[in-house]
Amino acid sequence: NAGVTQTPKFQVLKTGQSMTLQCAQDMNHEYMSWYRQDPGMGLRLIHYSVGAGITDQGEVPNGYNVSRSTTEDFPLRLLSAAPSQTSVYFCASSRRQGMAGNSPLHFGNGTRLTVT
Amino acid sequence: DAKTTQPNSMESNEEEPVHLPCNHSTISGTDYIHWYRQLPSQGPEYVIHGLTSNVNNRMASLAIAEDRKSSTLILHRATLRDAAVYYCILIVNQAGTALIFGKGTTLSVSS
Numbered sequence: 687n688a689g690v691t692q693t694p695k696f697q698v699l700k701t702g703q704s705m706t707l708q709c710a711q712d713m714n715h716e717y718m719s720w721y722r723q724d725p726g727m728g729l730r731l732i733h734y735s736v737g738a739g740i741t742d743q744g745e746v747p748n749g750y751n752v753s754r755s756t757t758e759d760f761p762l763r764l765l766s767a768a769p770s771q772t773s774v775y776f777c778a779s780s781r782r783q784g785m786a787g788n789s790p791l792h793f794g795n796g797t798r799l800t801v802t
Numbered sequence: 803d804a805k806t807t808q809p810n811s812m813e814s815n816e817e818e819p820v821h822l823p824c825n826h827s828t829i830s831g832t833d834y835i836h837w838y839r840q841l842p843s844q845g846p847e848y849v850i851h852g853l854t855s856n857v858n859n860r861m862a863s864l865a866i867a868e869d870r871k872s873s874t875l876i877l878h879r880a881t882l883r884d885a886a887v888y889y890c891i892l893i894v895n896q897a898g899t900a901l902i903f904g905k906g907t908t909l910s911v912s913s
Contacts, residue, residue: 726905728889728903728905728906729846729903730903776845776846778845778846787832787833787834787836787851787853787893787894788834788851788853790836790848790851791836791838791846791848792848793838793845793846793847794845795843795844795845796843796844796845
């Protein structure tokens with residue numbers, strides 16, 4: 687089973703460039719989310735979606751956009767990259783029950799982004 | 803915000819049981835307790851979750867205190883592959899505010 691697939695695995699950007707981090711899941715999960723992981727900070731929620739066409743902001747949404755046109759895909763867009771966005775980004779998904787806590791979150795293996 | 807407290811690190815020997823503690827004194831009645839682990843260069847991996855009762859699965863057991871203010875993840879026989887960072891987190895019963903990750907416990911396993 688593929689689970690949650692994130693591409694690319696690594697990316698280097700210059701300040702001001704834009705890019706899209708891709709996330710796809712093949713488990714028909716309603717809930718999808720993006721996190722960033724920085725040293726000593728744990729995982730912080732950027733944006734999430736409870737279904738196709740529905741997105742909302744998490745703890746650290748500034749500088750990021752998302753859309754959810756299909757159940758399977760949840761891309762994360764950086765419109766104008768900044769060095770502060772250097773981080774490891776994780777996408778996760780779960781069944782609807784996961785929104786209330788009674789279902790596990792499935793994570794991708796991350797995208798390591800460096801902004802110079 | 804619902805928070806958890808874990809020791810920074812723990813050590814174990816191979817094939818011995820490991821008890822990883824977690825304090826969550828501000829837990830609310832509907833918050834689920836989840837455990838994840840993360841290997842280097844990988845995403846967090848689900849281990850187990852529970853609400854009030856103790857839980858067992860093929861990977862581990864979860865013991866939840868009667869007042870729910872603490873819990874313990876039990877690995878029955880540690881292997882070298884269990885060396886990872888273990889996160890105890892609370893799933894607040896509201897989409898989007900869930901998964902407040904702390905710093906976790908780094909488990910070392912020696913042969």
